[in-house]
Amino acid sequence: MQLPYRAPIFPLLESLSRDGQLTLASSASVVGYSIPSFVIAIFALLLAGHYFYIWTGGTFYYVPGWGKLEQVPVPALALGLPYASYVARLTRASMLETIRTDYVRTAWAKGLKARVVVLRHALRNALIPVVTILGPLITGIITGSVVIENIFGIPGLGKEFVTSILARDYNIVIGVFTFYAALVGLANLLVDVIYPVLDPRIRY
């Protein structure tokens, strides 16, 4: 399992489209959200592993000795892209709401730079609903890695899970599943810890 590469460029692009004029980015995010991760993985495999083999040299695929950095980006992109689109859509909706609020207008009126207004006043508050869905999102990414690991041949938890199910190895299934449950619980806990950092009104 690898860290989700949640392309940060999408929300940033979205945040700049104050009136929703940047339709290219938003329609791209709708399309991206609808394409399942294993489809992106197959296309990525076809492109990087077959058509552009000369450039990539197959470095992204599992060869004995997983763990090199150059093996991470392609599977991580396939896994993270649908969620990146989802985050982009949510950020966009939330941003459109925030950008019309009074305190943002005040910030503009004070003559602050666009970067400061967009990033500090608008984006920070717009991100609160985004963080709310971060818990289910992380669950989705962790479970989504099951199929990605099988496609790219990564010897991770997900591959072990599917292999043990197909082999009817009940003990391994129970063990791996318990591990997954713990991982998801831990991730949700982490999200709860991030909350108060973003929104000081939330206290525990």
Added chain:
Amino acid sequence: MALAAVPEPDLVTTYEMPAQVSLLGDAWNRIRRNRLALVGAGIICLLLLTAIVATFWTPYPVWLQAVGPTYQGPSAAHPLGLDQAGRDILSRIMGGASITVQVGIGSAIIVCLIGIPLGLAAGYYRGTVDTVISFFINIWYGIPDLLVALILVFVLSDALHLIPRGIFVIVLAFSLTRWMDVARLVRGQALALREREFVEAARMSGARDIRIIASHIFPNALGPIIVQATFAIPAAVLFEAFLSFLGLGLPSPMPSWGAMANDGYHGLDFAPHIALAPTIALSITLMAFNWLGDGLRDAFDPRMRR
């Protein structure tokens, strides 16, 4: 003394009545202007049509092997080519559309059957009922649903042999892990609606709880429910494809798009058409449902206007 003839009062007074628009009619008026949603609806109609046609007729039987050379690319006789067993991919895509429609609609129905009563009960009765149901909703949100559903399919059909592996067990596993979205939505709606004047009026006129819920609260929550059910369909379709791709879904001769993608994945470097056809069909289907869902959400909730 002659009274002036009093003109007869005009008994039939005509009032300017605004045309009555039903919930669905109103939504239709708004969605008509949403081009993306209409495209989505068109694609879905095409999918339904394909599914209906495929139940009666496909160019070749979906299971028939060796109708031509294996791994053959697209040709005039076989527009999408043949797969690794020499089966006609176009026929299998059509058969897969039928499976997709069954999984999607079946899941949406069962999700609603579980989620709506629970949500209505929690929102209307509040108190202990709400506490218990909300507790389960929150717990269910925490679990990794995809893996639990996977385990459910595995346990129900492989380990215990309760239900033969097929469409129904997949629909059931999906619904048992994804009913919370609908339940939570309906609960919120019921909580808001039960305080409204028309519910108060119904209660004052002696309506029983079941009647208030069924004929006052439920119809008013219908719009968001339809939207949520529309979003449940692509999730279910994706789940089925995901399972079949891993080889844990529908058994082999059934033309599931996920299983076909898996077939093609093994021959990706020399016969990419086997993998591309089902994955593109799947992506377009999911996109259409998401577009329609977005359009419906905008149509049913005018306040969400951007």
